[in-house]
Amino acid sequence: MSLTVSILLRNSKSLRLSTVSGTFSSKSALRRIAILNGDIKKLSPAVQDFIEKSVNLCKPENVHICDGSNAENQHIINTMVKDGILESLPKMDNCWLARTDPADVARVESRTLVVTKRKQEAIPTPKSGIQGTLGNWMSMEQWKAAIQERFPGCMTGRTMYVIPYSMGPVGSPLSKIGIELTDSPYVAASMRVMTRMGSDVLDVLGNGEFTKCLHSVGSPLPLSRPLVNNWPCNPDKTIVTQCPETNEIVSFGSGYGGNSLLGKKAFALRIGSTIARKEGWLAEHMLIVGITNPQGVKRYIAAAFPSACGKTNLAMLTSTLPGYKVECVGDDIAWMRFDKNGVLRAINPENGFFGVAPGTNMETNPNAMKTCEKNTIFTNVAKTSDGGVFWEGMEKEVSPDVSITSWLGEEKWTKSSGRSAAHPNSRFCCPASQCPTIDPDWESADGVPISAILFGGRRPYGVPLVYESFSWRHGVFIGASVSSEATAAAEFKGRVIMHDPFAMRPFFGYNAGHYLEHWLSMEKPGRKLPKIFHVNWFRKNAKGGYLWPGFGDNIRVLDWILKRCEGEAVAQPSPIGLLPKPGSLNTDGLNDLDFNELFNLPQRFWQDEVKDLETYFSEQFGDDLPNKILAELQDLKKRISHLGSDY
Numbered sequence: 001m002s003l004t005v006s007i008l009l010r011n012s013k014s015l016r017l018s019t020v021s022g023t024f025s026s027k028s029a030l031r032r033i034a035i036l037n038g039d040i041k042k043l044s045p046a047v048q049d050f051i052e053k054s055v056n057l058c059k060p061e062n063v064h065i066c067d068g069s070n071a072e073n074q075h076i077i078n079t080m081v082k083d084g085i086l087e088s089l090p091k092m093d094n095c096w097l098a099r100t101d102p103a104d105v106a107r108v109e110s111r112t113l114v115v116t117k118r119k120q121e122a123i124p125t126p127k128s129g130i131q132g133t134l135g136n137w138m139s140m141e142q143w144k145a146a147i148q149e150r151f152p153g154c155m156t157g158r159t160m161y162v163i164p165y166s167m168g169p170v171g172s173p174l175s176k177i178g179i180e181l182t183d184s185p186y187v188a189a190s191m192r193v194m195t196r197m198g199s200d201v202l203d204v205l206g207n208g209e210f211t212k213c214l215h216s217v218g219s220p221l222p223l224s225r226p227l228v229n230n231w232p233c234n235p236d237k238t239i240v241t242q243c244p245e246t247n248e249i250v251s252f253g254s255g256y257g258g259n260s261l262l263g264k265k266a267f268a269l270r271i272g273s274t275i276a277r278k279e280g281w282l283a284e285h286m287l288i289v290g291i292t293n294p295q296g297v298k299r300y301i302a303a304a305f306p307s308a309c310g311k312t313n314l315a316m317l318t319s320t321l322p323g324y325k326v327e328c329v330g331d332d333i334a335w336m337r338f339d340k341n342g343v344l345r346a347i348n349p350e351n352g353f354f355g356v357a358p359g360t361n362m363e364t365n366p367n368a369m370k371t372c373e374k375n376t377i378f379t380n381v382a383k384t385s386d387g388g389v390f391w392e393g394m395e396k397e398v399s400p401d402v403s404i405t406s407w408l409g410e411e412k413w414t415k416s417s418g419r420s421a422a423h424p425n426s427r428f429c430c431p432a433s434q435c436p437t438i439d440p441d442w443e444s445a446d447g448v449p450i451s452a453i454l455f456g457g458r459r460p461y462g463v464p465l466v467y468e469s470f471s472w473r474h475g476v477f478i479g480a481s482v483s484s485e486a487t488a489a490a491e492f493k494g495r496v497i498m499h500d501p502f503a504m505r506p507f508f509g510y511n512a513g514h515y516l517e518h519w520l521s522m523e524k525p526g527r528k529l530p531k532i533f534h535v536n537w538f539r540k541n542a543k544g545g546y547l548w549p550g551f552g553d554n555i556r557v558l559d560w561i562l563k564r565c566e567g568e569a570v571a572q573p574s575p576i577g578l579l580p581k582p583g584s585l586n587t588d589g590l591n592d593l594d595f596n597e598l599f600n601l602p603q604r605f606w607q608d609e610v611k612d613l614e615t616y617f618s619e620q621f622g623d624d625l626p627n628k629i630l631a632e633l634q635d636l637k638k639r640i641s642h643l644g645s646d647y
Contacts, residue, residue: 030055030063036159037072038065044207047179051162054181054214059153060160066188068198076161076185084230085186086377091387093374098186099407100256100380101228103235106425107258107265109506113138114270115243116510124513124624134505134512134620143241143250150218150237150252157221158183164202165195165263167272167335167349172445174335174347176275177205178249180213180262184232187215187260190377193352193429195263211247211271213262218253229409231255242266244274244509257354257379257427268333268349270509277510277518281337285503287315288330288346290439290448291558294323299565301558302334302346302530303454304503306484310456310537312355313551316367316437320552321559321586327439328367329448330432331355336450342527345447350432357381357426358392364551367437368428376430380407382421391422451565456535457484457500462605463536465548465585465598466557467577468564472523474577475532477632480516481613485538499616513624520628533561534577539598547598549590556586574601575639603643610637 030040030052040048043065055063066072077096080086089095113136114122126132138146161182168175180191191197218234219227238253249266251259258265272283285304292298305311315331330348339345353371357378360368372378382390385403398404406413406421413421432438441448455478469475479502486498499505501512508515523529535557537550560580563570570584579599587593613633617625 033060034062036062036064038067038162040065043202044205046207047164047202047205047210050179050212051160051181055160057147057151058155058160058181058183058214058216059220060155060183061157063160063162064188065162066164066192066197068192068200073189073192076189080185080189083185087383089378089383089387089389091384092376092389095372095374095376095378095389097381097383097389098377098379099229099231099409101231101233101235102408103228104231104233104238104254104256105380105423106256107506108238108240108254110136111238112136112240112259112506113242114509115140115143115241116245120511120624122510123508124511124621127619127622130619132620133499134501135508138241140243143243146239146241147250150239151214151216151250154216154218154220154252155183159185161185161188163188163191163197164199164205165191165197166201166204167195167263167268168347169443169445170196170200171204172347174337174345174445174447175349176211176267176272177201177208178211178213178263178267180215182215182260184215184217184255184260186255186377190257190261190354190429191263193375193377193431194261194354195351197351209247211249211267213249213251213267215251215260215262216253217255217260240266242270242509244271247271257429261354264333264350264354265507268335269504269507272335272349273504273507273509273515276335276337277514279337281335282519282522283509284334284336285332285507286334286346286453287311287332288328288334288348288448288450289315289317290327290329290441291555291562292325292327293559293562297562297566299451299562300329300346300448301452301454301561302336302450303456303535304479304482305456306458306482306500306503306505307356309458309484309503310550312353312360312368313365314554316365316371316435317554317558318366318437318552319555320589321555324555324559326555326558327437327442328432328435329439329442336447338522338527339446344450344528344530346450347444347447348432348442352429352431353435354427354429357389357428358420358422358424360391360428361393361397363396364393367435371432371435372428372430373434374430375434376428378426378428380423380426381428382406382413391426392420450530452531452533452561453479454533454535454561455479455482455502456537457482457503458538459483459497459536460485460538460540462602462609463534463539464576464579464601465537465539466533466535466560467574467579468561468571469532469534469577470573472529472532473520473628474632476516476519477629477636478532478534478577479519480617480629482534499620511624513621513626516629517626520626531561531565533564541594541597547594553590560585575643576601576606576636601643603640606640606643610640
C-alpha cells in the first residue's frame with residue numbers, strides 16, 4: 001500500500017459501506033427529507049437513485065435541486081453573504097469575494113487518486129525504489145474504506161445541492177452530462193459559472209447516462225472545530241477520487257475550485273480522458289483560440305501549458321501586430337475528435353474562466369480584466385477600501401489613496417509587510433460569454449477545426465522561443481517531454497523544473513504510458529493531422545531578464561506558426577525540430593531583441609536534457625513507455641551529438 005493511500009485510510013473502521021453507486025437498504029430517505037427547490041419526481045430513476053443513496057450516506061438537512069435561474073443564484077449568493085463566506089464588492093457589478101481557510105488554497109495532487117481494480121490501469125509502474133509522479137492509485141477496497149471513514153453524516157445540518165450540468169454546449173454530440181451533489185453553496189454558485197447548469201440539462205439527459213459526482217466540505221453541523229474565514233473544510237481528511245469503471249467522482253474535505261468544482265479537472269480531464277480513450281477522441285488541458293490574419297484567413301490552434309504558464313493570457317491575447325484578430329474559444333480545456341472528413345474539431349467543455357489573478361492587469365491581459373468586471377466570484381484576492389479588488393500586478397491600477405486589505409485580512413497592507421496581498425493561486429471565476437474577444441463559434445455544437453497544437457512551459461534556459469516537430473510521432477514525443485517550473489496552482493513550493501507530459505501530469509485519468517499510445521494512435525490514413533509546435537515565452541538572459549517580451553507580442557510567434565500551417569517555407573531543420581529561418585519571424589519594432597540567443601541551442605544543455613529525459617522515462621514510465629517514444633528520444637540523442645557541425 002502506498003504512503004498516500006495508507007495515510008488516507010488511517011483509522012478506517014469498516015469496509016461495510018459500499019461506494020455511492022453501491023446498494024443501500026433504505027428506500028425512504030427522499031420521502032423523509034425536505035426538498036427546498038425542484039421536483040424529485042421529475043428526475044430520472046437513475047438520478048433519483050443517486051440522490052437517495054447519497055442522502056442516506058451524508059445525512060443532509062434538506063435538498064435543493066438547482067435549476068440554474070438568476071433568482072436561485074441570488075438566493076445562493078445571499079446565503080453565503082449571511083454565512084460570511086462571501087462579501088460584496090460594491091465598486092464592481094455583481095462581484096463577490098471569498099477568502100478560504102489558508103489550509104485550503106490549491107489542488108491537492110498528493111491526495112488526488114484514480115480508482116481501478118488493477119494499479120497498472122491507473123499509473124505506470126516506476127523503477128524499483130523510485131516514487132512515481134504520474135498519478136496516485138487507490139484500489140476499489142481502499143476507496144470503499146476511505147468513503148466509510150469520511151462520508152457518513154458529513155452533511156448533517158447542511159443543504160445538499162443537486163447540480164445537473166453539461167460539459168460542452170447543451171445537446172452537442174461532443175458534450176457529456178454530470179450530476180454533482182455538494183453541501184457547498186460556493187460550489188453551486190461557481191458551477192453555474194463554469195458549466196452549463198440547470199433544468200435544461202435534465203431535459204436533455206432524460207434517462208441517459210451521466211457522471212456521478214459527490215462532494216462534501218467535510219464539516220457537519222454543529223462544528224467540531226472553529227472555522228477560519230467562515231470557510232468550511234477538512235484539510236486533514238481531504239481526498240479527490242475518480243473511478244472510471246463506475247463513472248464516479250468522490251471528493252471530500254476541500255472547498256477549493258480544483259478539488260470541489262468536479263466538472264473541471266476531475267470530470268473534464270481525469271474521467272474525460274478515460275471516456276475519450278474508449279470512444280477514440282482526446283480530452284486535453286488545452287486552450288483553444290482562433291486567429292485571423294490580415295488577409296482574412298482564420299485558423300484555430302490548441303495549446304497545452306502547465307497551470308499558471310500563460311494559457312489565459314494567450315487565449316485572450318491582444319495583438320501588437322496590426323490586422324490580426326484573436327478570438328477565444330476556451331482558456332483551459334479542449335475536447336477534440338476527428339470528424340468524418342478527417343478534421344480534428346474541438347469544443348471548450350467549460351462555460352467560464354477560473355483564471356489565476358496575480359500578474360493579470362490591463363497591460364498583460366486587458367481582455368481578462370474586462371471579462372471579470374462583473375458577475376464574478378473572486379477567491380483569495382485582496383480588496384480595496386473603495387470596494388474593488390487587488391492583486392500583485394495591479395499596482396498601477398489602484399489609486400494611491402486607496403488602502404488594501406490582504407487575503408489574510410491584514411488591513412492597510414503594504415509591500416513592506418513581506419507578505420503578498422493576494423494568494424499566488426488566487427482566482428477569478430467569471431462567465432466566458434463576457435470576454436470581449438469571445439469567438440462567435442465558441443459554443444458551436446460541431447466544434448472548431450484545429451490546425452496546430454502547441455506545447456510549452458516555463459523554461460528559463462536552453463529551450464528556443466518556438467520550434468516545429470518533424471512529424472506527428474515526433475510531436476507526441478515533444479508533448480511527452482514537456483517540463484516547466486512548478487507553479488502555485490498546486491501545493492508544491494519553490495521554483496524547480498518539473499516534468500509535466502502534455503501539461504497533464506496532475507490530470508491523467510489512466511496510465512500515462514497508455515495515454516501516449518492513444519495519442520500515437522490518432523495518426524491514421526485520411527486524417528488531416530494538425531502540425532505540432534513547442535513554444536517558450538520564458539527564456540532568460542545571463543542577467544535573469546526575459547529575452548522575449550511575451551503577452552501581445554506572442555502574436556509574432558503565432559504569425560510564424562500560421563505561415564507553417566499554410567505551407568510556407570519559413571522553417572529550417574535543427575537537431576530538436578524545425579526553427580524559423582532568419583528574417584521569417586516578424587520582429588519589427590523589437591529593437592533590443594537578441595534573435596540569436598532566443599534560438600541558440602547549447603549542446604551541453606541539450607545533452608543534459610536528453611540524459612534527464614532518459615532517466616525520467618526509465619524511472620517514471622518503465623515498461624509502459626511506448627517504443628515509438630523511446631525511438632524518438634534515441635533519434636534526438638543522435639542529432640544532438642552533431643550539434644554545431646551538421647546543423
